[in-house]
Amino acid sequence: MxxxxxxxxxxxxxxxxxxxxxxxxxxxxxxxxLPLLHLAQAExxxxxxxxxxxxxxxxxxxxxxxxYEVASFYTMYNLNPVGKCLIEVCRTGPCMLRGANDIxxxxxxxxxxxxxxxxxxxxxxxxxxxxxxxxxxAPMLQCGADYYENLTxxxxxxxxxxxxxxxxxxxxxxxxxxxx
Amino acid sequence: xxxxxxxxxxxxxxxxxxILNAARMIGGDxxxxxxxxxxxxxxxxxxxxxxxxxxxxxxxxxxxxMPKLVASCRTNVMDGMVVQNITSxxxxxxxxxxxxxxxxxxxLDCPICDQAGECDLQNLAYEHGxxxxxxxxxxxxxxxxxxxxxxxxxxxxxxxxxxxxxxxDQLTNNRVHGVLNRGDHSEISTxxxxxxxxxxxxxxxxxxxxxxxxxxxxxxKQRVWFTNPMDAHRDCPKCSGKVVLWMKGEEVLRVTARxxxxxxxxxYICNECRYDHKDITHWKVEGPRHIDRGSVISQNHYERIxxxxxxxxxxxxxxxxxxxxxxxxxxxxx
Amino acid sequence: xxxxxxxQHENVPGINTFEVYRKNGGYASVEKALxxxxxxxxxxxxxxxxxxxxGGAGFPAGMKWSFLDRKSEKxxxxxxxxxxxxxxxxxxxxxxxxxxxxxxxxMITSSYSLGANTSYxxxxxxxxxxxxxxxxxxxxxxxAGFLGKNILGTSYSxxxxxxxxxxxxxxxxxxxxxxxxxxxxxxPRLKPPFPAIAGLYASPTVVNNVETIAAVVxxxxxxxxxxxKIGVGKSTGTKLISASGHINKPGVYEIELGLPVEEFIxxxxxxGGIWKGRxxxxxxxGGSSVPILPTDLILKTAKGEQRLMTYESLSDGGFVSGTMxxxxxxxxLDETACIVQHLHTFxxxxxxxxxxxxxxxxxxxxxxxxxxxxxxHGHGHQGDIDLLVDVAKKIEGNTxxxxxxxxxxxxxxxxxxxxxxxxxxxxxxxxxxxxKHFELEPFVxxxxxxxx
Numbered sequence: 001m002x003x004x005x006x007x008x009x010x011x012x013x014x015x016x017x018x019x020x021x022x023x024x025x026x027x028x029x030x031x032x033x034l035p036l037l038h039l040a041q042a043e044x045x046x047x048x049x050x051x052x053x054x055x056x057x058x059x060x061x062x063x064x065x066x067x068y069e070v071a072s073f074y075t076m077y078n079l080n081p082v083g084k085c086l087i088e089v090c091r092t093g094p095c096m097l098r099g100a101n102d103i104x105x106x107x108x109x110x111x112x113x114x115x116x117x118x119x120x121x122x123x124x125x126x127x128x129x130x131x132x133x134x135x136x137x138a139p140m141l142q143c144g145a146d147y148y149e150n151l152t153x154x155x156x157x158x159x160x161x162x163x164x165x166x167x168x169x170x171x172x173x174x175x176x177x178x179x180x
Numbered sequence: 181x182x183x184x185x186x187x188x189x190x191x192x193x194x195x196x197x198x199i200l201n202a203a204r205m206i207g208g209d210x211x212x213x214x215x216x217x218x219x220x221x222x223x224x225x226x227x228x229x230x231x232x233x234x235x236x237x238x239x240x241x242x243x244x245x246m247p248k249l250v251a252s253c254r255t256n257v258m259d260g261m262v263v264q265n266i267t268s269x270x271x272x273x274x275x276x277x278x279x280x281x282x283x284x285x286x287x288l289d290c291p292i293c294d295q296a297g298e299c300d301l302q303n304l305a306y307e308h309g310x311x312x313x314x315x316x317x318x319x320x321x322x323x324x325x326x327x328x329x330x331x332x333x334x335x336x337x338x339x340x341x342x343x344x345x346x347x348x349d350q351l352t353n354n355r356v357h358g359v360l361n362r363g364d365h366s367e368i369s370t371x372x373x374x375x376x377x378x379x380x381x382x383x384x385x386x387x388x389x390x391x392x393x394x395x396x397x398x399x400x401k402q403r404v405w406f407t408n409p410m411d412a413h414r415d416c417p418k419c420s421g422k423v424v425l426w427m428k429g430e431e432v433l434r435v436t437a438r439x440x441x442x443x444x445x446x447x448y449i450c451n452e453c454r455y456d457h458k459d460i461t462h463w464k465v466e467g468p469r470h471i472d473r474g475s476v477i478s479q480n481h482y483e484r485i486x487x488x489x490x491x492x493x494x495x496x497x498x499x500x501x502x503x504x505x506x507x508x509x510x511x512x513x514x
Numbered sequence: 515x516x517x518x519x520x521x522q523h524e525n526v527p528g529i530n531t532f533e534v535y536r537k538n539g540g541y542a543s544v545e546k547a548l549x550x551x552x553x554x555x556x557x558x559x560x561x562x563x564x565x566x567x568x569g570g571a572g573f574p575a576g577m578k579w580s581f582l583d584r585k586s587e588k589x590x591x592x593x594x595x596x597x598x599x600x601x602x603x604x605x606x607x608x609x610x611x612x613x614x615x616x617x618x619x620x621m622i623t624s625s626y627s628l629g630a631n632t633s634y635x636x637x638x639x640x641x642x643x644x645x646x647x648x649x650x651x652x653x654x655x656x657x658a659g660f661l662g663k664n665i666l667g668t669s670y671s672x673x674x675x676x677x678x679x680x681x682x683x684x685x686x687x688x689x690x691x692x693x694x695x696x697x698x699x700x701x702p703r704l705k706p707p708f709p710a711i712a713g714l715y716a717s718p719t720v721v722n723n724v725e726t727i728a729a730v731v732x733x734x735x736x737x738x739x740x741x742x743k744i745g746v747g748k749s750t751g752t753k754l755i756s757a758s759g760h761i762n763k764p765g766v767y768e769i770e771l772g773l774p775v776e777e778f779i780x781x782x783x784x785x786g787g788i789w790k791g792r793x794x795x796x797x798x799x800g801g802s803s804v805p806i807l808p809t810d811l812i813l814k815t816a817k818g819e820q821r822l823m824t825y826e827s828l829s830d831g832g833f834v835s836g837t838m839x840x841x842x843x844x845x846x847l848d849e850t851a852c853i854v855q856h857l858h859t860f861x862x863x864x865x866x867x868x869x870x871x872x873x874x875x876x877x878x879x880x881x882x883x884x885x886x887x888x889x890x891h892g893h894g895h896q897g898d899i900d901l902l903v904d905v906a907k908k909i910e911g912n913t914x915x916x917x918x919x920x921x922x923x924x925x926x927x928x929x930x931x932x933x934x935x936x937x938x939x940x941x942x943x944x945x946x947x948x949x950k951h952f953e954l955e956p957f958v959x960x961x962x963x964x965x966x
Contacts, residue, residue, distance in 0.1 A: 023675040025632075028715055033697035034680045038639065052373055060697075067359045068371040070358040073699040073869075074680025076639045092601045093802060093859045094758040094845050101949065130683070130863045131601040131802075132574070132640050133846070135758035136765045143641040172642045220734070226704040228870050229912055248911045277908030281877035288677050314901055317884045335952070340870065358872075364880045366870035 007055040013039055017059065029060055033070055036060065038076055042173035046086065047078035059104045075129070076172060083118045083125035083162045085170050088142045091128045094135035104128060106153045110160060123164065144170030146177045182259040186210050186233075187267045198232055199252035199263055204442065208497055210265050211442075213275075213304055215282070216341035217390050218255035219444055224346055225253035228339065229278045230304060232269050237262035241316035248426070249274055261317060266271065279308040284315040285364065286390075287336045295391030297404040299441060301339060322367055328375040330396050331385060332454055335367050338392035344384040352378040353446055368392070373499040379418055382454040386445050388438050397455055398426075398434040408431055408473060424469050425460070432458040438469070515784075517744060519732040519752045520725070521768045530647065535615040542746055546667045551621035551734075560730060562887075563739030564750035569595055569686070569723030570801060570841040571916075572825050577729075579720055584630055588717040592625045594635040596724045599683040601650055601754040601802035601863055602843025605754035606724035608766040610637070610644050614651035618674065622728035623811060625672050628720055632673050632733050635724075636691050650675050652805055683867035687915045689713075690869065701871045702915035713818035725754050735899055736919040742746045746772035749824035753842055760794075760848035762786035762806060775799075775821040776813050776830075779846065792814035792848040796932070798919035800840020801858045803920030805927030806853070807837050833927070841941075850945075850953040854890045854939055857924060861886045864921035873955040875918040878909040882925055892943030899936050903929055934959050 009017060017036060026029040036056050037048060044052045053067040067116045078086075087107065094140040104126075108114055110163045111124050118125040134140040137149030141156075146175040148159060163170075183192050186203050187210045189505070193202045201219070203211045212233055217225030232254050235246040240260025249271060265271055283305060290296045297314075322335035342361065345368070348355035355368045370376070376384070385393045407426040414421045426434040435454045437445040456465065534543075561576030582590060594617065594717035598606040610617055617635070625633045637645050647770050652674055655661045663671045682700045684690045689703035692714050713719025729751060733741045742750045749771040758764045761779070763786035769778065778784045779794070788794050797812040798804060814821055816835035821827055829836045847856060861883040870876040885902050888894050906922040911920070929936060935957055941947050948954060 004789060023634075023673075023677075026698065026716060030697035031677075031695060032640070034694065035678055038642075038678060039682065063695075064354060064545060065371065066698075067355050069699055070362060070680070070697065072371070073362045074639070074682050076681035091800075091861050092857065093856050094602050096859050097759045097845070097847065097851060097856065099307040105659050130866050131599060133598050133604040133607050133638070135604055135843070138764070142640060146644075147643070172639060175721070226914060229873055230913060250706070251914075274908065274912050278873055278912065280879075281873045281908070282882060284877055303665070315881065317881075339873065361701070362871075363865065363868040363870040364876050366876065 007044060007051050009039070009059075013043055030062055030066070033060060033062070033067065034074070035070055037067070038171075038173050041077060042169070042171040045081065046084070046169035046171050047081050057117055081118075082111060083123050083126075084122055084168065084177070085166060086125045086127060086129045086145060088116075088129045088131045088132075090130070090134065090138070090142075092131040094131075095138040095140060100139040103141070103151050103153070106156055107160075110157065124160075126171060136144035143176060143178075145172050145175045149177075182257045182261070184257040184259075185262065186263045187265050193257060195256075197235060197257050199255050199257055199261075200225075200248070201233075201250065202257050203263075203265065208493075212252045212265050213300075213307075214253055214442065215300055215304065215339060216343065218343050218346070218387055219442075220446055220448075221343060221346040221350055221387065224341075224343055226251045228282070228341055230275055230456075232271060232274050232278070234264040234268045235261060236264055242433055243248075270315075273342045276308045276310070279304055280310065281315070282339050283309060284313065285320040285336075286339075287319060287321075290336070293334075293337065293339075293391040294394045294399055294404070295388075298443075299391060300389035319362060325369070326396070327370055328377055328381065330451070331376060332384065332394050332396050332399060333368060334392050334394065336392075337390045338368055339390055340366055340368070341389055343387040343389070344393055347384045347387055348376070348378075348381070348450075351383055353379040354378060360453075379450050379452070380448060382451045383437065383445065383448045385414065386439065389443070395434060395436075395454075401433050402426075402428055409469035411438065411466040411469045413466065414453065414463050416450060417452055419453060420447045420449065421453060422447055422450055423463075425463060425465070427460070430460055432460055432463075516752075516768070516770045518754065518768045519744075520609065520728050520754065521594070521766075523612070529613055529660040530611075530615075530651070532615060532651065532658055536658070537957045539735075540615055541619050541622075541658075543731045544619055544626075545666060546659055547623045547626055547734055548666055548670055550866070553629055556623065556730075556734060559648045559733055560627070563660075563729075563733040564738075564743040564745075564748060565733060565854050566727050566749070566825065567723055567755065568725035568729065568842070570600065570800055570803075572839065575726050575826070577720065578722070579602060579895065580708070581708070582720055584629070586711075586718050589632065590628055590630045590717075591714045591717055591719040592621065592628050593688075593691065593695065593714060593719060593721045594621060594633070594643070594724060594727055595686060595688060595721050596637040597633050597679055597683075597686040597691055598641075598819050598841075599638055599686050599832065600841045600843055601860065602755050602758055603841040603846040604758075604797060604938040605756045605766045605842060607641055607727060607914040608756075609754065610641075611647055611723060614648050615655070616731060617648070618661075620730045620833060621674055622655075622665070622672055624638075624720075624722070624727055624730050625674075626670055627730075628765070630720075631671055632675075634675050634677050634695060634714075636677045636685070636695055637680050638685070642678065643738055645676050645678055652676065658797040661710065663916045672748045682869075683863070684869045684915070684917060687917065690915065691721060692719065696874060699869070701869050702917075704914060735861045740841065744770050746822060746824050747826055747838075749826060749871045753823070753839070755844050756948035757844045757846070757847040757864065759844075760789050760792065762789050762847045771822075771824050773823045775823055778823055778844070785844075785846065786865055788846065788848050790848070793853055795849045796847045796853065798837075798843070798845040798847075798924075799837045801843035801846075801925055802863065804838040805833060805836070806847075806857075806931065807835075807927075808911055808931050810872070811835050811931070812837075833923070833928075837927070848930050849956050852890070852952045852957075852965050853928055853935045854886065854946075855949065857928045858883070858890045863920070868917060869919070872918075874909045874913045875913045875921065878905055878918070879921045881905055882909075882921065886925070889939045891948065892939065892946045894936075894940040894943075897942065898940065899929055899933065934961065 057064045057067045115128045139151045140149045212231040215228035232249040233252040237243045239258030276467045410425045437449045565575045566572040685694045685700040690700040694700045707718040750940045865879040865883040868879045906925045909918045910922040
């Protein structure tokens, strides 16, 4: 068994977990798995390590494999470490029509990495994703919980400049909102 | 009770019977193949799609046909239902398509696969496959892994029937392996190096329809068609103790549970029987095992053939074929 | 100006707060339903309205409600499908972000009608910021006594929760959504049993799209008959359309069903015409999974009739010359767009989103993507087009859930209507090496050159 002692939700998160668990009928606490994985990812470094997942399993009193199965199914859970700033650019049809490929190329050149890679300083990870439901404001990217829409190369440059100063993991549960 | 007609043959079956099981009650060629359904594991079925059939009449009450082909393993019969399996060109075409899908990423390494000769996919491909692949891309590959000291997982060969996960859920109380990732990246795995260790875990090998999970104590020991299967039993405190010993001379090469004509285990066996008693003196041998499902093993008849039974079966098949075009002989055009 | 039933207050400052929403007539349907109507009477109004599921399938909402197993002893659930993920569709996000209380009001009124005391809104995880908006709105509704025990002093109680997804298009399929809500992988269930009999936690459940539930509000307020007066035939009421692609004014528009497609594309009130003064080449009218149509067939049916924004008119001609209203994801492609390239993004999408449970979809979606990819990049060869048609055919109708069909239809329709563009890619591999090939040199049909 993996040692899960070193990993534990903060008191604030624990209180939130208790509230979340009450949303479901008795005996259906596994329903909290997806929300808890989001919380765990936000709290433990922006990704889900095996000890993190085992900890979530112990909180919900389910088998670790049930957590691995779920975490590996959904795209929002990172099973490997990512940069502090996870940039996710949509590239599906409507975004592609409005120039998403150019935006991706621009970010790649700007950061000196290819999609799927992380910068050497561990600050940025660039990921391409499928439709994020922002087709009317394409091209777009998501960073943390926030959407950045109607992108141009100039807008991207400004965003990256601002994000450069951020030292905290941007995850879906934590916003690093940068106003343009 | 419900009256159902499958490929022109009428049969009365209890309510709640699936089309597949109704077809099995008829027997013979009208039985759809099944790669994921397993009668002794709850909730299996519906995934592989090789058992698709056409329902041309839903029931006596509502005679409308079903709009799509349905998975016969998970669709229950209704009184007055009319089903086409091998009499429907649409079904055969769809099945051929499914077999092609199952094969595009399969390594086709039958010559070195321990399952060869008793492999459901091999048989299915022989019946419905085409000799030439239309798939030009690289096949998906995974590393071989050991899950425990007795089972080898050869994910390249897996068709994701999920049976082994149901075994772990239903026969053991601590499932440590499962289906990870999604889409065509899905794989059976423990995620972390973890041994599947449980008294009944060995049954995963028996329910695997392909060579994805093989018995490490038997791997590369012998081609299965050179072994003699013998029914045997012992007093076992954990399971029924009813097994098949796969012998070469006096040597017990492998122990498995007993499978029926649809390659299904009705009585699961424990790991002790499977792995720890490879000595003929530990068993009471009942006699040669008759294997009637289609495979090369069944060609190896050395037991006394029940001529009466055989004659009856031939007559029954002839009766069924009367007035029907014979199925095309295998159209391998290689 | 067309009538608006859902978005009429979209520009009112502060409409996302309970106070402003309430001042603008919000929560009237809850008061009306709980105080003066029986649950069945509410359902009758929904039936009379002719409201059809706004998520894509277009199944009559009232009929879906009537299937709910009311004899069961188990609790009943209403689950809102806010897993909006169909490429080209973003109307639910817009509605939840702008007017969250409309959805909450719809959830209360609908839950009352269905006899549900616990309801969930399942929101795709990527919409995390929308989840915060909804949670805040729900808190306000609890504080105002519209949620919780004995709502408005009646005997009806309801708890409403928001559940985040984890990133999976397939969870928009209602049984996959329920699996996900139970904390599992989003593998669609085999049906029957349908959710109305055994849904969430094996209990009777109705799953409805965000817009469907929001539409219950005006239906109850003004009566189903009044709602049914809007629209044409069996396409009643208003519909949110997500407009994207090569148009001047992308965005979410509420239209009265029956609006001519041509007017929707070219009028200033809606899309404002094709951008950069270009001509239109094709339209995907109802989200990525519906058949793509060339300009002539999207504006007029094969019979030469004006095409309308209705379920029936858009599907006129079946799959030979028609398409579907679907989720209302309206994607416009101009003359410089490459059909093959565009299709490749959809093929990649479905490959990426296949759950992998059943073999035709798991293996077939990846195969199609690879073949389209090689055609698009100039590595295709004779026979690839027919291969694609055949693979699509072998997937369609043979899978557990509709994702197989959704993956097959765009491929089949793109080849049906734009086969020449595929052939061009195979014939002139060097010309398509640059990904912007048709921007540099627009595609011209060789056939039309000969006939002209």
